[in-house]
Amino acid sequence: MSSFKILALWYSQTGQLHQIITHFLQPLTETNSIDIDIVEYKPAIPYPFPWSSQEFFNTMPESVLLTPTPLAPLNFAHSSYDLIVLAYQPWYLSPSIPANSLFHTPEFLHIIRNTPVITLIGSRNMWINSQEIIKKQLHTAGANLIGNIAFSDKHQNQISAITIVHWMLSGRKDKKYGIFPLPGISTSDIQQASEYGTVLHTAIQSQSLQGIQSKFLALGYMNIPLDVQFIEERAKRLFTVWAQLITKFGSSLQGRKRLVTTFKWYLIIALFIVAPIVFFFYFFLFYPFTYKAVNKKKQIYLQ
Ligand SMILES: Cc1cc2nc3c(=O)[nH]c(=O)nc-3n(C[C@H](O)[C@H](O)[C@H](O)COP(=O)(O)O)c2cc1C
Numbered sequence: 121m122s123s124f125k126i127l128a129l130w131y132s133q134t135g136q137l138h139q140i141i142t143h144f145l146q147p148l149t150e151t152n153s154i155d156i157d158i159v160e161y162k163p164a165i166p167y168p169f170p171w172s173s174q175e176f177f178n179t180m181p182e183s184v185l186l187t188p189t190p191l192a193p194l195n196f197a198h199s200s201y202d203l204i205v206l207a208y209q210p211w212y213l214s215p216s217i218p219a220n221s222l223f224h225t226p227e228f229l230h231i232i233r234n235t236p237v238i239t240l241i242g243s244r245n246m247w248i249n250s251q252e253i254i255k256k257q258l259h260t261a262g263a264n265l266i267g268n269i270a271f272s273d274k275h276q277n278q279i280s281a282i283t284i285v286h287w288m289l290s291g292r293k294d295k296k297y298g299i300f301p302l303p304g305i306s307t308s309d310i311q312q313a314s315e316y317g318t319v320l321h322t323a324i325q326s327q328s329l330q331g332i333q334s335k336f337l338a339l340g341y342m343n344i345p346l347d348v349q350f351i352e353e354r355a356k357r358l359f360t361v362w363a364q365l366i367t368k369f370g371s372s373l374q375g376r377k378r379l380v381t382t383f384k385w386y387l388i389i390a391l392f393i394v395a396p397i398v399f400f401f402y403f404f405l406f407y408p409f410t411y412k413a414v415n416k417k418k419q420i421y422l423q
Pocket residue numbers: 131132133134135136137138176179209210211212213214242243244245246247284288
């Protein structure tokens with residue numbers, strides 16, 4: 121019997137998403153009947169890590185407007201696969217620029233056609249918008265999305281924003297001022313990826329990949345906090361306006377720098393002052409009347 125071929129694609133600056141995909145694939149490596157080709161995709165010119173503040177906020181327009189960057193050559197061991205695992209991270213409520221760039225790469229578009237795909241996301245906590253984009257891109261590429269597993273930092277939204285920016289700008293995954301929690305996805309959550317891998321392994325053995333998302337969800341680990349859903353459903357439009365503004369009026373280096381700095385302060389005020397106030401009123405005045413529709417939407421995102 122020929123082996124079941126999996127292509128696992130990943131990109132990671134800090135190694136976090138690499139850890140997640142490694143744990144995920146671990147149960148699948150224990151059998152000879154599954155052949156796994158693990159391929160790192162990365163930009164031809166790497167993004168900086170740690171980031172400077174300017175560089176970090178400067179990637180917003182191209183992330184949001186889905187502007188691709190050239191990737192380093194991709195080499196696949198086989199000409200087709202039975203399943204593709206696509207691991208990616210959101211940048212500014214959009215797929216990271218390297219992940220989006222895959223969809224502009226002929227080798228990737230060729231390999232993904234007519235193939236079942238499972239997406240694996242390593243986010244801070246906002247992955248809904250980026251996954252909606254990836255869903256469309258996969259559909260356009262003729263791929264068949266059968267599952268999505270999203271990992272998030274489960275700390276409160278504003279706390280995780282502070283800690284991730286500390287991590288991204290310092291390169292250190294430690295406790296900011298010694299008092300904040302560790303940035304990123306917790307070690308125990310990363311290790312849980314192997315439980316999803318076991319679910320996949322069982323599905324492959326019983327040749328029943330369809331319906332796998334319900335089995336992933338049945339593990340009970342995936343959730344979308346209400347405040348995160350509230351922000352995601354509103355913020356993307358604002359990001360798009362900012363992205364268009366910066367690319368239109370930031371044609372000179374200095375002009376763009378000034379606009380990006382203004383966006384940075386806008387984001388800080390929006391996230392730490394405006395969003396909590398607006399969410400407070402929304403929660404008490406509107407949510408009681410709309411919670412059924414909101415929860416229905418949440419189930420759609422999770423499915
Ligand atoms: C420029 C940039 C923008 C980001 N924007 C988001 C975002 O919109 N939503 C989110 O949940 N995480 C966001 N993150 C966090 C990443 O999704 C990811 O969790 C983190 O960068 C670590 O991933 P790594 O495996 O690539 O190192 C962002 C990170 C970077 C560097």
